[in-house]
Amino acid sequence: MNQFIYKPGEHPDLPPPSNTVGPIAWVRANLLSSPTNIVLSVLSIWFLYEIIPATLEWAFLDAAFTGESRDECRAKAGGACWAFIGERFNLFTYGFYPADERWRIDLTFFLLCLALIPVLWDRCPLRKFGLYFACAFPFIAGWLLLGGFGLTPVDTDEFGGFMLTLVIGVTGISFSLPIGILLALGRQSNLPIVRVFSVGFIEFFRGVPLITLLFVASTMLNYFLPKGTTFDLLLRVLIMVTLFASAYMAEVIRGGLQALPRGQYEAADAMGLKYWTSMRLIILPQALKISIPGIVNTFIGLYKDTTLVIIIGLLDPLGVGRASLADTKWTGLSNEMYLFVAIFFFISCFGMSRYSLYLEKKLATGHER
Amino acid sequence: MAEAAIASHPRRNPISRLWNDKQSRSVIIQVITISLVFAFFAYIIHNAVVNLQAIGKGFSYNFLWQPSSYDINQHLIEYDSRSTHFRAMLVGIINTVLVAICGIVLASIVGFILGVLRLSKNWIVNRLAYCYIEYVRNVPVLLHILLVHGLIVHAFPVPRQAISIGDVTYMTNRGIFSAKPIYEPLFLVVVVLFLFSLAFMWWFKRHAKKVQDETGQRYPVFWIGLGTIVGMPLVAFFLLGSPISWDMPELKGFNFTGGMVIRPEFIALLLALSLYTAAFIGEIVRAGILGVYYGQTEASYALGINRGRTLSLVVIPQALRIIVPPLTSQYLNLTKNSSLAVAIGYMDIVATIGGISLNQTGREMECMIIVLALYLVMSLIISAVMNWYNKRIKLVER
Numbered sequence: 227m228n229q230f231i232y233k234p235g236e237h238p239d240l241p242p243p244s245n246t247v248g249p250i251a252w253v254r255a256n257l258l259s260s261p262t263n264i265v266l267s268v269l270s271i272w273f274l275y276e277i278i279p280a281t282l283e284w285a286f287l288d289a290a291f292t293g294e295s296r297d298e299c300r301a302k303a304g305g306a307c308w309a310f311i312g313e314r315f316n317l318f319t320y321g322f323y324p325a326d327e328r329w330r331i332d333l334t335f336f337l338l339c340l341a342l343i344p345v346l347w348d349r350c351p352l353r354k355f356g357l358y359f360a361c362a363f364p365f366i367a368g369w370l371l372l373g374g375f376g377l378t379p380v381d382t383d384e385f386g387g388f389m390l391t392l393v394i395g396v397t398g399i400s401f402s403l404p405i406g407i408l409l410a411l412g413r414q415s416n417l418p419i420v421r422v423f424s425v426g427f428i429e430f431f432r433g434v435p436l437i438t439l440l441f442v443a444s445t446m447l448n449y450f451l452p453k454g455t456t457f458d459l460l461l462r463v464l465i466m467v468t469l470f471a472s473a474y475m476a477e478v479i480r481g482g483l484q485a486l487p488r489g490q491y492e493a494a495d496a497m498g499l500k501y502w503t504s505m506r507l508i509i510l511p512q513a514l515k516i517s518i519p520g521i522v523n524t525f526i527g528l529y530k531d532t533t534l535v536i537i538i539g540l541l542d543p544l545g546v547g548r549a550s551l552a553d554t555k556w557t558g559l560s561n562e563m564y565l566f567v568a569i570f571f572f573i574s575c576f577g578m579s580r581y582s583l584y585l586e587k588k589l590a591t592g593h594e595r
Numbered sequence: 596m597a598e599a600a601i602a603s604h605p606r607r608n609p610i611s612r613l614w615n616d617k618q619s620r621s622v623i624i625q626v627i628t629i630s631l632v633f634a635f636f637a638y639i640i641h642n643a644v645v646n647l648q649a650i651g652k653g654f655s656y657n658f659l660w661q662p663s664s665y666d667i668n669q670h671l672i673e674y675d676s677r678s679t680h681f682r683a684m685l686v687g688i689i690n691t692v693l694v695a696i697c698g699i700v701l702a703s704i705v706g707f708i709l710g711v712l713r714l715s716k717n718w719i720v721n722r723l724a725y726c727y728i729e730y731v732r733n734v735p736v737l738l739h740i741l742l743v744h745g746l747i748v749h750a751f752p753v754p755r756q757a758i759s760i761g762d763v764t765y766m767t768n769r770g771i772f773s774a775k776p777i778y779e780p781l782f783l784v785v786v787v788l789f790l791f792s793l794a795f796m797w798w799f800k801r802h803a804k805k806v807q808d809e810t811g812q813r814y815p816v817f818w819i820g821l822g823t824i825v826g827m828p829l830v831a832f833f834l835l836g837s838p839i840s841w842d843m844p845e846l847k848g849f850n851f852t853g854g855m856v857i858r859p860e861f862i863a864l865l866l867a868l869s870l871y872t873a874a875f876i877g878e879i880v881r882a883g884i885l886g887v888y889y890g891q892t893e894a895s896y897a898l899g900i901n902r903g904r905t906l907s908l909v910v911i912p913q914a915l916r917i918i919v920p921p922l923t924s925q926y927l928n929l930t931k932n933s934s935l936a937v938a939i940g941y942m943d944i945v946a947t948i949g950g951i952s953l954n955q956t957g958r959e960m961e962c963m964i965i966v967l968a969l970y971l972v973m974s975l976i977i978s979a980v981m982n983w984y985n986k987r988i989k990l991v992e993r
Binding site for chain 1: 729935945960
């Protein structure tokens with residue numbers, strides 16, 4: 227007994243009781259803390275047990291990765307038939323772009339990645355030149371994809387697949403932000419006429435579904451143009467998607483503008499700055515920072531909305547997939563197709579939302595409580 | 596100071612002087628804006644008039660009164676192919692409103708559950724809700740709609756091998772067939788009684804609150820309410836000898852006839868839209884509940900208020916103030932996304948007046964104007980209702 231008596235200050239550090247650390251304690255605290263929790267945990271585990279093995283078996287263990295047709299797949303395995311995706315992969319990626327010219331899409335995609343580096347990474351070497359390049363990128367991409375000036379011209383009817391999604395998405399994103407900023411400033415303006423028109427524009431585009439705007443673009447727009455003007459369908463879609471997204475963008479940025487303390491505006495005025503200078507140097511940097519989550523959400527929304535173009539007959543991945551399902555060789559493989567397209571969208575959109583979280587954290591200046 | 600600046604440049608030309616004066620500059624900018632906008636509208640309207648004349652089409656809504664000569668499989672009001680285009684439009688509007696209201700209710704319920712699960716201390720439940728929300732939010736809604744529609748059409752059996760639930764409801768790939776109630780005149784008594792008990796409870800709830808405020812005595816309002824609203828009509832219903840008869844669905848040939856049917860397109864659209872929107876609502880609810888300072892909960896516990904009442908009296912009223920504005924825009928999104936119905940052949944506004952009617956009559960301009968106007972009106976109504984609700988629950992500042 228004597229060995230357990232210590233002088234003051236000489237007591238050795240004992241390990242914590244075994245039921246407060248380690249996996250058992252974690253399970254007790256996180257899964258079994260109350261009767262409701264026990265029921266929920268058991269239900270969830272049962273649900274996972276039902277779902278995960280079945281999905282794994284369908285998607286991988288019992289799946290056919292090669293084959294010439296659906297029947298051949300089915301003869302090999304009872305699960306998914308990925309040979310379908312494999313055979314149509316080029317169609318999913320490039321649409322109906324002429325096979326000899328597909329290097330141009332690859333090059334554009336490479337340049338897109340190159341242009342994104344300086345935009346997304348603020349410590350990249352030679353960032354200034356990189357940003358100039360990023361500004362020039364849409365025009366270079368347009369030249370590469372459409373042709374002309376030494377390249378074989380390609381009609382926009384032949385655009386399709388993921389490439390079409392990227393074309394609409396990137397164009398919409400890069401043009402809707404500046405237009406949205408202008409509209410938001412217009413809505414906050416002191417000039418009543420400018421304000422009224424901005425509000426009218428924003429509320430109109432936010433009040434109607436994108437699909438009706440696309441219908442307008444595809445059926446009606448010709449009436450509003452001078453006689454004989456032909457207008458590329460893809461271009462009309464791009465304009466409508468951009469205007470639609472910029473109305474939402476304007477509301478997000480207006481939220482940021484309104485969240486700024488009044489003192490910032492007054493301070494800018496007190497410095498004697500002109501309207502545009504004060505906006506550029508003081509108001510917008512702070513307002514845009516506040517609205518980053520909303521801006522990225524709008525981008526994600528726009529990117530997802532690009533799928534709607536299938537309803538007016540453009541062939542994005544979903545459209546290509548649905549067209550491929552009509553092929554008697556591959557009929558009935560809709561689950562594989564939808565899953566494949568869903569994974570593509572999930573990766574792009576999840577990536578965007580993660581980046582916005584990172585940006586929020588990086589730009590936080592510690593003023594928040 | 597302005598005068599001094601002008602005085603020091605006496606020879607500045609009058610235009611730059613106008614431009615440097617704040618008031619006149621704002622007038623100039625506004626005049627330029629207004630003339631540009633009007634010029635733009637004048638230009639496109641002129642083009643439209645010229646183009647319409649060139650192909651010999653007028654601008655008139657007379658076609659609305661001509662027979663539509665197409666069928667709509669889901670119509671809640673009397674409709675057949677001899678009805679007018681106007682009637683087809685009404686059917687479309689009702690279908691859109693139906694799916695929007697059902698979707699909003701379902702999405703709110705699922706969304707609130709998801710938001711609460713997302714806040715659960717149970718790790719596995721929390722992660723499951725997180726995975727669901729992230730998957731749903733990052734995949735286009737059109738894909739969800741097509742996928743759910745495909746699953747319903749492929750996974751459910753043909754009518755001959757229908758899944759029967761108690762021989763009154765049959766689930767097939769052509770929809771859910773169920774017994775259709777036929778009301779007898781006496782049923783009106785039950786309805787009147789139900790309305791009467793609703794009115795009574797509204798009064799009783801206010802009375803109970805008044806009594807509690809004055810004396811601190813609490814009535815079991817919930818149980819009394821349940822008894823009055825559900826119990827009284829039920830008792831009356833059985834006392835009157837169940838004044839309802841049922842029209843049963845019957846298998847005839849390859850499909851069911853009679854009874855009531857919920858079409859697979861409607862189910863697919865409703866499920867896809869509400870489960871999609873529920874993911875967004877879940878995140879909004881979570882943010883709203885987290886946005887209520889935890890001290891409020893602790894203060895409420897310190898006063899000896901139990902967990903359920905803390906939630907319903909302290910946390911949720913405050914969370915609602917944060918939740919309602921973004922919730923409004925989710926409701927609007929759901930209503931607008933219902934236009935994607937056209938992809939699976941559900942006959943909503945876009946598919947009726949903006950689709951088949953448009954193609955049959957060739958009246959693009961008139962039809963699209965109607966469609967756009969209808970959606971604008973619906974958006975305005977939802978915004979107005981939610982703004983009214985928001986104003987009601989807003990913090991009253993003194």
